[in-house]
Amino acid sequence: MTTEVRVPTLGESVTEATVATWFKKPGDSVALDEMLCELETDKVTVEVPSPIEGVLEDIVAKEGDTVGVDALLANIAPAGEAGSASVEERPSAKAAEAPAASGGGKSVDVMVPTLGESVTEATVSTWFKKAGESVQQDEMLCELETDKVSVEVPAPASGVLSEILAKEGDTVQAGGKLGVIGAGAGAAAPAASTEAPAAASAPAASGKDVEDAPSAKKAMAEAGLSRDQVTGSGKDGRVMKSDVSAAIAAAKSAPAPAAAAQAAPRAPVAAEDAGREERVKMTRLRQTIARRLKDAQNTAAMLTTYNEVDMTEVMALRSQYKDLFEKKHGVRLGFMSFFTKACVHALKEVPEVNAEIDGTDVVYKNFVHMGIAAGTPQGLVVPVLRDVDQKSFAEIEKEINEKGKRARDGKLSMAEMQGGTFTISNGGVYGSLMSSPILNPPQSGILGMHKIQDRPMAINGKVEIRPMMYLALSYDHRIVDGKGAVTFLVRVKEALEDPRRLLMDL
Structure with a gap:
């Protein structure tokens, strides 16, 4: 009996995907859970495994086709029944061959x-x-x-x-x-077919029969x-997105013509400038x-409040225990686990930052699902760490490391990017000194981290150089008052400047 291969669930807000690659051809043998094809959605790549062991009879959705959830992708016959299906039993295949014949x-x-x-x-x-x-x-x-x-x-x-x-x-x-x-x-x-073989092979030589990546x-x-x-680096010279990026970078790095460098300054001429613009x-x-x-x-009454934190104590604690931490837990101790713990600590005192508006109701969350924004070659994604309020530093660091790697490889599922109650965005890794992050609805708060920079600070009446970081909290003023937002940011600052407060829940 033939088994159908259908599009799996793609996520709550995703209804369709594009068939990117088929790893098998009709007639190939497949094993249970062996990858058959790869689908691409707006944000992630979804692999479709074989539901049974058998032979791939036919492919219904070809590469490049757009398919909806639960759409038919292919049919697989059990190994013992492979080849038993006749053309009459496959009207779709017969109909597909009719136009060509x-x-x-x-x-x-x-x-x-x-x-x-x-x-x-x-x-x-x-x-x-x-x-x-x-x-x-x-x-x-x-x-x-x-x-x-x-x-x-x-x-x-x-x-x-x-x-x-x-x-x-x-x-x-x-x-x-x-x-x-x-x-x-x-x-x-x-x-x-009657032309010379050289003429038949001309398209292949010119590369026009190789379909570049969309x-x-x-x-x-x-x-x-x-x-x-x-210049394409893919199979048979197929152009990939990375090839285009390389070509753009090469064009930008090319030296400017000498004539342009020697041109005398002049007033701009609108007509000439318009001719060099591209719309x-x-x-x-x-x-x-x-x-x-x-x-x-x-939609949201969005407002941002700022503060700064002295990272001296966190950096000292990390430097003291990072080797022992990595030896015991198998993962490096970073700053994100400290910020995650500090936010969880502050959210307990100011629960409205961890809440959301649903119509005329305010929904308070008695848990913390933390979204950690991560930059990838495909764009910004926000994997969610669930129940971080119940996890240790080591568990948080391991999950951040694992999800960050899968995000860069495009292997995150839609489920892993849904359900967050609060988000942390670290623009400091790109050198950002100050910014105002935009809320991720329906969440009511997002914390922006920035670059750690040595600055002169007045400490006990003396000027000292300290590693300082600006913090920014964007919040929905409809349910979070200014007092609550400032209190939240102050609690985060206090927990980071004296990490012992996290241990004693102060």
Whole structure:
């Protein structure tokens, strides 16, 4: 009996994903829990394991397809029944082969694919083909952008792209028509087969049959780079996002022309400057990010209060015990565990900072799920450490280290980034001296850490050089009063300047 492979749960707020890579092909044997494919969502990569041991019969969702939660990805037959299914038992496979076998006797519409349950429209970002060009079945025709992901649209059949109905920049509805593929596949295929072998291999030599990574295409478009300006490091010369970043860095480091350096200063000319500007429409994803960040500011009565902490005692304590700590627990002693413990200590005294608003109710949390913001090559993510109020320094450091590594590798699940009650953001690792962090709704507080910098301080009537750090607490003034916010920050400061207070719960 055939077993279906379906899209797993992606998270509360995620309804769709893109099939990034298939590790197996139809006909390959698979073992129980062996990785079949990899899905990409807005924030994380999700691996799909095999539910049984058997043979991969067919792949329903191909690389580049956008799929919803619980959508069918593939079918697996048990090892003893492999190959027993007939073509008649697979109408989907038979239907998929029909357009290619028919030779393109009539036109085929290119339609907008399913975008997800909560997504009804998309913007045509890029057409990879022009009207009149020949296309092969499953060759990428265009790319659509939704609020959350980029969707690639493959050719439903071989033929000639006779008409493009939705141009770049147009907004299209789910199920709308993008273009038309006309007859010509039957004539084009034999002609190609009768040509000299060198002509048949020309596309492979030019690299045009190698589909670059969608993220790389978007990065090239945003940077204004053409495909021949980027050297691909992926399989068969496929361009990855890191290749685009390297090309941009190389362009910036190139020496400026001597003529530009010798040009005499002059008043700016608006017309000339306009000719050197580039106007690029914001992607739907960037528009959504901008809108949601502004919504967070508009919804919450956000305010930030500041203080500074003398890190002398924490640094001395860490220096004294870091070797013994690492030897016993197998993990380095950092500053984040001290700040996490100090915040937990302060949240017990000022519980409204750990609460949230639900309609006209205030929900107080009798636990602390701490979000620790982490920078990754893909962007900022906030893994959540659950029940940190019940964990030791060693447990906190181990979990921060483990989740930080998985965040950089893109292996965090959506569940690991949900449910936080308070957040710590450390901009100091990038050299930030002072900033005002933005709340992570529905949370009511976020602590911003900054760079440790030696500064002259008045200590007992004398000027001493001390390692100082500015702290910033952004909070929702609807439920956190100024007194509570200041008290919270003072308690954090006191706990860090005298860590013994944490031991005695003072």
